[in-house]
Amino acid sequence: MAVLDMGVAAHPKPNNHEARTAWGLAAPALALMFLILLVPVIVAGVLSFTNYSLGNSGFDWVGTQNYERLFTRSTYEKMFIATFTYVVTVVPISVGLGLGAALLVHSLGRIGDIYKTIYFLPVMATLLAMAIAWEFMLHPTIGMVNRTLAMACGSWFEVIPFFANGCNDGFPLWLGDRDYAIWVVCFIGVWQGFGFNMVLFLSGLTSVHRELYHAAEMDGARSGWDRFWLVTWPALGPTTVFVVTISCIRAFQVFDTIEAFWPQGGGPNKSAYVMMFAIFEKGVQQNLIGIGSAITVLFLIFVMFLTLIQRRLVERKVHYG
Amino acid sequence: MAGLEVTSLTKQFGETRVLKGVTLGIADGEFVSLVGPSGCGKSTLLRIIAGLETANSGTVTIGKAEVTDTRAADRNLSMVFQSYALYPHLTVAENIAVPLRMREMTSLQRLPVIGGVMPGARHQKHSIAQSVARAADMLEIGPLLGRKPGQLSGGQRQRVALGRALVRDPAAFLLDEPLSNLDAKLRVQTRTEIAELHRKLGATFVYVTHDQVEAMTMSDRIAVMMDGEILQCATPEIIYEDPDDIRVAEFIGSPKINILPIEQSGAELYLFGRPLKWREIGESTRAMQMGLRPEALRLMQSAPHFKGRVAHIENLGAEIFAQIALNDEGLRVTLRASPAERPMIELGAEVGLGFDAAAALIFDADGKRMRKIEIIAGLTPEVA
Numbered sequence: 001m002a003v004l005d006m007g008v009a010a011h012p013k014p015n016n017h018e019a020r021t022a023w024g025l026a027a028p029a030l031a032l033m034f035l036i037l038l039v040p041v042i043v044a045g046v047l048s049f050t051n052y053s054l055g056n057s058g059f060d061w062v063g064t065q066n067y068e069r070l071f072t073r074s075t076y077e078k079m080f081i082a083t084f085t086y087v088v089t090v091v092p093i094s095v096g097l098g099l100g101a102a103l104l105v106h107s108l109g110r111i112g113d114i115y116k117t118i119y120f121l122p123v124m125a126t127l128l129a130m131a132i133a134w135e136f137m138l139h140p141t142i143g144m145v146n147r148t149l150a151m152a153c154g155s156w157f158e159v160i161p162f163f164a165n166g167c168n169d170g171f172p173l174w175l176g177d178r179d180y181a182i183w184v185v186c187f188i189g190v191w192q193g194f195g196f197n198m199v200l201f202l203s204g205l206t207s208v209h210r211e212l213y214h215a216a217e218m219d220g221a222r223s224g225w226d227r228f229w230l231v232t233w234p235a236l237g238p239t240t241v242f243v244v245t246i247s248c249i250r251a252f253q254v255f256d257t258i259e260a261f262w263p264q265g266g267g268p269n270k271s272a273y274v275m276m277f278a279i280f281e282k283g284v285q286q287n288l289i290g291i292g293s294a295i296t297v298l299f300l301i302f303v304m305f306l307t308l309i310q311r312r313l314v315e316r317k318v319h320y321g
Numbered sequence: 322m323a324g325l326e327v328t329s330l331t332k333q334f335g336e337t338r339v340l341k342g343v344t345l346g347i348a349d350g351e352f353v354s355l356v357g358p359s360g361c362g363k364s365t366l367l368r369i370i371a372g373l374e375t376a377n378s379g380t381v382t383i384g385k386a387e388v389t390d391t392r393a394a395d396r397n398l399s400m401v402f403q404s405y406a407l408y409p410h411l412t413v414a415e416n417i418a419v420p421l422r423m424r425e426m427t428s429l430q431r432l433p434v435i436g437g438v439m440p441g442a443r444h445q446k447h448s449i450a451q452s453v454a455r456a457a458d459m460l461e462i463g464p465l466l467g468r469k470p471g472q473l474s475g476g477q478r479q480r481v482a483l484g485r486a487l488v489r490d491p492a493a494f495l496l497d498e499p500l501s502n503l504d505a506k507l508r509v510q511t512r513t514e515i516a517e518l519h520r521k522l523g524a525t526f527v528y529v530t531h532d533q534v535e536a537m538t539m540s541d542r543i544a545v546m547m548d549g550e551i552l553q554c555a556t557p558e559i560i561y562e563d564p565d566d567i568r569v570a571e572f573i574g575s576p577k578i579n580i581l582p583i584e585q586s587g588a589e590l591y592l593f594g595r596p597l598k599w600r601e602i603g604e605s606t607r608a609m610q611m612g613l614r615p616e617a618l619r620l621m622q623s624a625p626h627f628k629g630r631v632a633h634i635e636n637l638g639a640e641i642f643a644q645i646a647l648n649d650e651g652l653r654v655t656l657r658a659s660p661a662e663r664p665m666i667e668l669g670a671e672v673g674l675g676f677d678a679a680a681a682l683i684f685d686a687d688g689k690r691m692r693k694i695e696i697i698a699g700l701t702p703e704v705a
Contacts, residue, residue: 214373215406217393219485220423230419234410 041300048293055287066294078270079278079295085182086274087251090189095243097190098197103232105198106205116202119195127192131260134188138174146171175261178271185257185272193250197243204239208232241314248306252299255280275299322524323384323492324349325370330379332365332549339365340376341549347493352519352526353554354536357546358572364497366546367529371495372396383492399486400495403502405478407470407485414453414466417484421449424489456488459518476507487518493525500535512538533573537561545569567688570612576642579618579654583609583683590698593627593647599678599698608686609694615642615657617680620665625673629654631666645672 048066052059070076101119105112122130137144152158153167166172172180212231221227255276258266266273266281275295283292325347332340339362347353355363368374370381372393380389388396399420407416422431426449429435430442437443457463460480470478479499486494499515500508516539519526530536536543537557544554545568553565564570570578584591585607590599592611629645632653641658643666656674658666666672678700683691 209404209406211402211404211406212408214393215400215402215408216419216423217373218371218398218400219420220394222392222394222423223428226423226428230408230423234408237410 044293044296044300047289048297050290052289053287054289059290062290066291067298069291070294070298075270075273076278079266079273079275082182082266082271082273083252083275086186086189086254087248089183089186090193090251090254091244091247093186094190094193094197095240095247097194098243099201099236099240101194101198102201102205103228106202116199119198121195122192123196123199127256128260130192131188131257134184135175135261138184140171140173140176143174145174176268178268181261181267181272185254185261185267188257189251189254193247197247200243200246201236201239204236205232208235238314241310245307245310248310249303252276252303252306322349322490324351325493325525325527326382327366327370328380328382330366330369330376330381332362332369332374332376339549340369342379343546343549343551345544345551345554347525347527350523350525352516352528352539352541354528354530354540354543355546356530356533356536356543356572359531361546362549363529363531363546367495367497367527370527371398371400397492398495399489399491399493401479401482401486401497401499403498405470405482405499405502407478407481409470411469412466413462413468413470413473413481413484414450414457416470416481417453417456417466417488418449420485420489421452425449452488453484456484459487459521460484475502475504476511479503479511483515483518487522491524493527496526496528498530499528500530501532508535515539534575537573543573545572547572564612564682565690567610567612567684567690570682570684574614576615576655578682579613579615581611581613581652581654583611585609595626597626597678597698599700609691610684610686610688612682612684613654613676614680615655617677618654618656618674619676620656620658620662621673621675623673624675626675628671628673631668631670631672634666634668636660636663641666645674 047059049061049063050059051062051065101115105115105119108115138146140146149163149166149171152163157163158167174180174184208231212235213227216227216230219230221230253276254274258272258274258277259280261267262272266277275298279292279295279299282288282295327343327345330340330343331338343362343366345353345366355366357363365374369376372381372388372391372395376389380387382388383396383398408419411419426436426442426445427439430439430445432439453466454463457466460483462477462480462484465473465477465481470481473481479502482499486496496515500511503511512535515526515528519539528535528539537560540557542554543557543560545552545560547568553560553569555563560569560573564573567580571580581592583597584594590597590609627647629647631643632646633644635642635644639660641660641663643656643658644653645656646653654674656666681695681700683694683698683700685691
């Protein structure tokens, strides 16, 4: 007992000197974090309430005028529609396809590696270059897509209304058609993104304990579906949350496809006018920093909101272990 | 409940022959241990019985039905895995309920939200919950039912794995080294519990272990496996006292049995150059080995059979094991002595040893037991 008491008495007081050194050592990192990461966000937040343009010596406070415009003008309504269409389409499809491809590739032996490489190719390729290739393929008259579709004319394919209309009035203009433009962009987003998701899911699959499948079989899980729900899907929980978060953020950030296809204005009738392109157009091309900042702040809020929802889901539902 | 039978099972992984024609019958309600060193094929044999591996040839029969080509899920067996293989995202209660949910509920009834309103689902759920409670009661894990496997200790997980196996009423229970991840104290305790569980359920148990003590203490019969073959399958007493093969004798028993070379000259047998006063066995010259359990050796002051120097002493309290070096080449025997004999065995002291001829086991050069010679030599009383 005596020894214990002595130990308590001899316990050193929190040393001021030590604490100061610690702060001193952490200071450069803290300063950099503040300067590089937080200051720009704050600046954007402040500028979103002004009418500042680059080069001007001063600016006027305009209050919430920029935000009011965002929610009243039809251009911005189109922006929201295009952005959410893209996110809501691309995220589930690229996650679902990524998971499906990962399960199939995982069940293969050595050939799986070849599939992995092929599916990962679009991820590695520059989207800008790929977009040009797509633009050629989707050209209304000389493009590969429409010429291939035209080959179906005169056959029983014409029973399908799409082909019947196409053969009579010409196939869609794709990139030039305001009904198709955003879906083409979505398709390219899925095509480009699911390989990345597949690789993430594959790494998640390797951590599934093999004996669990044997246990599931002994417990009477006869179909692959049963085993998937009992073993695979729960084990992939953490991976799935990560993949969905990453996919959402990437989907909100879509820009290069739009810029490559329609450098002048976000698609026919602004049907593919996504947020990132709007920020670029307003803030950089038209030098309207105020409105550009307002869209940026809104963008940040969306992404933060999504991330928060996902964090909640993770803590409540997903099992890590 | 049913008996099990495997006939001439062979299994090959590439070039390696893991099982070389294994035949084994297990009666209804029997507790049989498959014991052997790692890599002997015992786990493979269990997995083939379970249906998780397919044999290259041979048949598996459960009860009266041949199940060689039946998939594991349809064989009506329960298995406890070495790693326990609990579903990490499910609570203990849900884990134990899985075999019942999978087998007794339709896939529609199992659906998360819609399942609850399917006809019969409520009744099913109720009866499953009762079965889970009964299994948890039997294993005294009631308070753990709401926890996830990650929050349990090794011993608790092991119990949950057992619970998941016995929540149903399968044809037989298969246990694959279920105690090997537990600490020594818990292993001894769980050993007793599993043996008692077997008596209570009266079910067929097939138990794989590399630990001969587990096999000896729990089983009705032990099948000793080595190099893909069953060397002997008999009760623990017979396996210990009357092994067919020197490898069985060496594997079972702790400390290990002492093996001494015997020379034959003419019709007489010699141990270290001294004739053994046994009956003459005839002329056929053969190299032989004699197995002596540590308890068959005793200290002998006058006219010992052989002498040696005490090289190492292990005092376990109730008994003392002394390693005695017989010659300079490192041949050692282990002697079991009582604490009263402790003063006679000093490290480095020379001691004389004798043995009980009736306890000696004679093997030929290949390790096969030579019961005939033992009878001729008068070691074992002749059986009519």
